[in-house]
Amino acid sequence: MKPPVQKNIFNNLLPVFSYLKDRIKTYFWSLVFRVQIAVFLIFLIPMLVHASPDEPDPFEPEFEKEEWYIGPRLGYSPFTSIVGLEIQHRHFALSLGFPPKVGFKYYFKPYRHSWFVGGSFSYYKTDTKDFSGDKTETEGGGGGGFRWRWGTGWDFSISLSVLYGEEKEKTGSLVKKNNYIGLRPGITVGYSF
Numbered sequence: 001m002k003p004p005v006q007k008n009i010f011n012n013l014l015p016v017f018s019y020l021k022d023r024i025k026t027y028f029w030s031l032v033f034r035v036q037i038a039v040f041l042i043f044l045i046p047m048l049v050h051a052s053p054d055e056p057d058p059f060e061p062e063f064e065k066e067e068w069y070i071g072p073r074l075g076y077s078p079f080t081s082i083v084g085l086e087i088q089h090r091h092f093a094l095s096l097g098f099p100p101k102v103g104f105k106y107y108f109k110p111y112r113h114s115w116f117v118g119g120s121f122s123y124y125k126t127d128t129k130d131f132s133g134d135k136t137e138t139e140g141g142g143g144g145g146f147r148w149r150w151g152t153g154w155d156f157s158i159s160l161s162v163l164y165g166e167e168k169e170k171t172g173s174l175v176k177k178n179n180y181i182g183l184r185p186g187i188t189v190g191y192s193f
Contacts, residue, residue, distance in 0.1 A: 070192065070193060072190060073097070073189070074188060075186070078163060079095045079103030081098055086190065093106075095118075101120055103119065103120035104119055114147055115145070119143075122140070123136070136168045139166075141162050141164055156189050157186070161186065
């Protein structure tokens with residue numbers, strides 16, 4: 001005679017654990033998103049409070065005011081990728097970068113050290129590792145930062161952006177899709193002429 005098979009009580013609890021795991025994961029990501037929005041707002045509010053018309057600031061040197069500035073950028077930024085070019089006309093700037101990215105910025109004080117806000121968009125398309133399909137990544141978002149500009153033409157920027165992205169990998173008729181939301185810091189050095 002065989003001994004009776006004992007049922008493992010944990011087998012009955014597996015659906016409960018699975019449900020709890022999914023709920024915790026959903027809550028965690030919604031909490032992460034809420035924290036990212038809170039950090040973004042905490043970062044944005046001082047920028048807006050500090051923003052003012054081009055009034056003289058006794059603590060900042062006055063620079064030569066040009067209508068146009070064009071300058072290369074190097075570093076990582078959600079606005080210019082790794083290597084980029086920024087074209088600035090007064091308060092507004094257009095950024096082009098590689099890997100391919102397009103960004104725009106608004107400088108509150110365009111001729112000196114300044115807070116800025118802006119947005120960016122990128123689209124990449126590459127072959128998969130085994131060349132049997134392709135992979136695309138689309139990303140867009142907004143953020144802000146601070147730029148230090150010196151009279152020599154050199155500048156240094158730090159930024160923080162919230163980005164939404166979508167990755168798609170297509171192999172034959174199979175398509176894998178992944179969406180994400182992330183907080184991206186940036187740090188660049190540039191020269192304007």
